Amino acid sequence: MKKFSLIFLFALLLGSTAFAQQKPEMVFARSEHNFGTIKEELGAVTTQFEFTNTGKTPLIIQRVSASCGCTTPSYTREPVLPGKKGTISAKYSTIRRPGTFNKTITVYTNVPDTVYVLTIKGNVIPKQ
Secondary structure: OHHHHHHHHHHHHHHHHHHHOOOOOEEEOOOEEEEEEEEHHHOEEEEEEEEEEOOOOOEOEEEEEEOOOOEEEEEOOOOEOOOOEEEEEEEEEOOOOOEEEEEEEEEEEOOOOOEEEEEEEEEEEOOO
């Protein structure tokens, strides 16, 4: 019985180690977008950041936050299966915001100990 318990404990430890390596992994095609020079009259500009789950388990985006109220993020709400793609969009409001900007979008997921940061930047030309 002691031998069986020892074998069972070893199998349990081995199995939990293998399970620990089974995690999602988010890889972005790019993490920064430069809008260049844009006109304030546009009202808003939008870009999308595409990512792939290169891990072994479904990727879940828990929340996405922008560094200011001028940027509105949206994202894929359903779990992204291994090998599949998802997107995070960032909409920047140009109204009453002339000049250069450099904003961040922070992405929180079920990837352990990892926070992703995306950047948008550009220069808004004021209305004439």
